[in-house]
Amino acid sequence: MFLSSHCLLTLVTSRDWQVERRAVVDRDEYACRSCGFEDVEDSRTALEMYPVDTAGSGPGTHAHESTFVTVCSDCATTLQGNHAALPETPAELFRHVRETTQIQGEAISDVASFASLTTSLPSALEADEIPAKSVDETNGGSADESQTAAENAASDPLEEYCRTRRDAILALDLADAHLEALETVDETAFDTDVRTSLASVVESGRSLQSTLRTVVERAETVPAGLERCSGCVDMVQDGSCSTCGLESRATSEWEDPDGTLAFERLFAAINSELQAASGTTKTLTEQTTTLAEALSGEKAH
Template identity: 40%
Template structure:
């Protein structure tokens, strides 16, 4: 698997005629995934809607991996969660939309995604006392007890550590996702050849490999959007906390962010933007292949659309690919070499930002430890 700073070599490209039609591609999905992903949630009973999503995800939180029952799980729209600041009511059940839009999350992760808390209950155990834990809980209205309340260096150290750990895991997962994305053109081409030649299906059949890759791409994208949004909420809570700095200096007054904490938040936020850009580039790859980034369904029964197109299966609008179109081509064709190069450069940017973040995290940790 390539490291965070690089992606796999560009796979060999085949003639466009070898690509599968939208109808053929949909037929590659396994019966279990087809039953779930082709089920339109719109118009269904709310409990039935949740069951469709929970069943596909095997009643397991797609962010932390915790298994649960109906009462301890929630269905979240990954597109709404990813669109921070939209004001979407995330507690609304999936009454409309395609099931591929939603992901299963546990109650604890849902609380983080909804901005109700910055840290999970099991992580709170490391904080000293319930009073300290409450500093990280969101409330609708501030209470008298909240007035003037500050976060100690020990509590802040715990939250920073958990945030950097989650973000580090997300960086690694995004790098793997980028590598997976670069395999899509060759696998679609191989599946098209196999379909055109009517080869007998077996375990090594390219169509089987494509179906598995398509499912992995869709599921990984959902979990990555949850992970990125979770780190966003943790960083927001860090920015809002009243930190009881050890001493005021010329650069900071009591209640203000110290330079070390401000530098950490700035760099961590910059890294978040880079991770979102990598997911966006992956979505542009699928659009260039004529596939939906949300459900991997075909966007058209004929040629690959030249402009953003609504997916006939899930209704999402495909990504814009005009930046990567090859000039002089008879039909819309994406220059995957340039697109993969952009992914590689963005991964290198993420790697460089991660190194700077490590330095700033170390400086902040030193400050917090010395203050304890």
């Protein structure tokens, strides 16, 4: 759930909040990671920080930048569940359904990208392909140093893991918000065929969300099997991450008898869930078409 700036100020100190906000929006290049809206001047009202993880936050604590992603005020409003107007006409309802399915399509793409990236982590770490950071992220650096750091981040599988994970979780949360809006539509405003079709669309949408979140959870198991945090991918000791505060993800379900993670079996399970998501998407497309036909019939009355 989205936490407003006021709520987040109760989780971190004022000084820490300023430091982390600057780190987050700079990392995200002063753009909303959902819709792409840019605020290069950083007016401090157009862009907000959305938490993809809330572990390790508490009064007086320092929230790590990996637990937040930049969103614009419009996307933040949607994530909060504050929809300006719920669909009341057939045209409005179908427009919202179509927008929801489009957002879920983007979520599928983001989740698939994240899952694909995780399959490269074991080999990348084994081959020592993780570039060293050339800039102290806390103290900053010159423009040339910052550019070098950005180039390193783009080629660093661990940085890419964090980015694609944040994007996947954000996309799923946004899709959830749209589905919740559909669930609050006044059903008495539409006939039985429309209500039945809409219920089927929402049910399939929820099923798709569940499958995609399972993919994310299983993909997060990969760094856990490498003794790294599933959030910021720093090394984990004593059951939790000292950097971002996340608890270690359980890996016992995917371990071989010798205690090592069975990566190939885990990757196969992830692929199976993605295939299931593809099947649900096909069903959802068919149900959306049926809903469109029902809405067309209602408009004709």
